[in-house]
Amino acid sequence: MNPGLRITMKRIDIHPRLRDLAAVFTGSGKQVYLVGGAVRDLFLGKKAQDWDLATDAKPEEVIAMFRNRKPRCRVIPTGIKHGTVTVFFKGEEIEVTTFRTESDYRDGRHPEKVEFVPGIEEDLSRRDFTMNAIALKLPKGEIVDPFGGERDIRARLIRCVGNPAERFGEDGLRPLRAIRFASQLGFSIDEASLAAIPGALAICSAVAMERIRDEIDKTLMHGKKPSVSFLLMEKTGLLELILPELAGCRGIEQKGYHRFDVLDHSLLALDYAAANGFPHRVRLAALFHDLGKPLTRNMGKDGVWTFYRHEEESSRLTEKILTRLRYPNTIIEETAHLVAEHMFHYDDTWTDAAVRRFIVRAGETYLEDLFRLRMADSFGMTGIAAPAMALTPLLSRVDAVLAAGRAFSLKDLAVKGKDLMEAGIPAGKHMGIILNELLETVLDDPQCNTRETLLDIALKINRRYEG
Ligand code: ATP
Ligand code: MG
Secondary structure (H helix, E strand, C coil), rough: CCCEEEEEEECCCCCCCCCCHHHHHHHCCCCEEEECCHHHHHHHCEEEEEEEECCCCCHHHHHHHHHHCCCEEEEEEEHHCCCCCEEEECCEEEEEECEEEEECCCCCCCEEEECCCHHHHHHHHHHCCCCHHHHHHEECCCEECCCCCCHHHHCCCEEEEHHHHHHHHHHCHHHHHHHHHHHHHHCCHHHHHHHHHHHHHHCCCCCCHHHHHHHHHHHHCCCCCCCHHHHHHHHHHHHHHCCCCHCCCCCCCCCCCCCEEEEEEEHHHHHHHCCCCCHHHHHHHHHCCCHHHHHHEECCCCCCECCHHHHHHHHHHHHHHHHCCCCCCHHHHHHHHHHHHCCCCCCCCHHHHHHHHHHHHCCCHHHHHHHHHHHHHHHHHCCCCCCCHHHHHHHHHHHHHHHHCCCCCCHCCCCCCHEEEEEEECHHHHHHHHHHHHHHHHHHHHHHHHHHHHHHHHHHHHHHHHH
């Protein structure tokens, strides 16, 4: 063991399964430590998400240790270049990485060289923040904390290990991680670490879009107040770098309707969506729903800003941003759709046909999320939770119309293209037009949705084209 190693005698309770796993290492004369987020979470009194272990055993030795024992364990060399293997042990999936350092981050993203080192302290020194650089020696759980991580966790501080400018300069993802942890954990970023972020922006711009996307997703999905992170991004220049469209919403005042400018309004809407556990696509839509406002803004005659059809522009920008960040197509389409449809205005003069048209336009599978988005949007106007009552009349109308099981799309019509052809209407472009007219008819009056009535109407429309 490294003679300079500082181990506190205080211990943390270790899960029995981890102790069993550690016995496999110690039985082979090897050291093993619990490291990373799991240790941080234990100090915070939270249940660890997943277990990462660090060891002096080389990857091949770890593989041999677990494959040769009885009963045999599955081991997969998941990141062998970086010294990582995944062990499947008693129903757990555990990442085991050989003590290592990294050096020469030439592109600010991937270390050029990964070197195995003999001791845990050197391994901890390559880690990003002091709270993430604590190890628990297994099986007993003695604490190894060379950078004061426990103290910082107690002070709820995110602090770089070593010199912040150097550490951010090595890996442009670290500033984003620091900022993401701020809202995820409700921690502050240490002053010197925060001050080093603006100087690291060039290196941040080299980070792969997928990794930026993953950080944005973690910011959206973890923690009750993601706005904290987006405001820190704004303050440090990261927002302008990765989401310039959102940064451009600062200072776009919208008096008349709102208390806040478009950026603060969007962040409040997002916080509401996060605090209420709304799904991922609603959180993205809450953040992006008004992106089109800077481009569509006009001063009205009465001195009040207007933003006509901003939802279309917002939807287009949402698609552009999510494509740039390499989101999967389904997420791009669904979020852009929610944004495009967020401006519905219900009043009690709506006929049942109008309610049916609204449902067709929104899509039945989006209704709930569209209402959630509206609640978030309303909250963002005042910062005060409005009673959900505002939506109640529309909700009950929608429920009633849906409960009546009325036709809502072409596939629900009582006739199909095939029936029309059998009735003598030729296939071709008129067929599509006729089917859509039939749908319009049924939306207006669901009682028309019978084979007989629709065929009759279809033949009449067809005569228009023949004549
Ligand atoms: P979470 O899983 O909640 O994102 P985590 O701290 O476990 O948090 P991981 O990405 O799982 O984060 O990484 C595990 C550990 O690896 C971290 O705790 C940290 O010690 C180290 N680490 C991860 N990414 C970096 C990085 N970019 N630079 C330096 N160390 C890192
Ligand atoms: Mg983790």
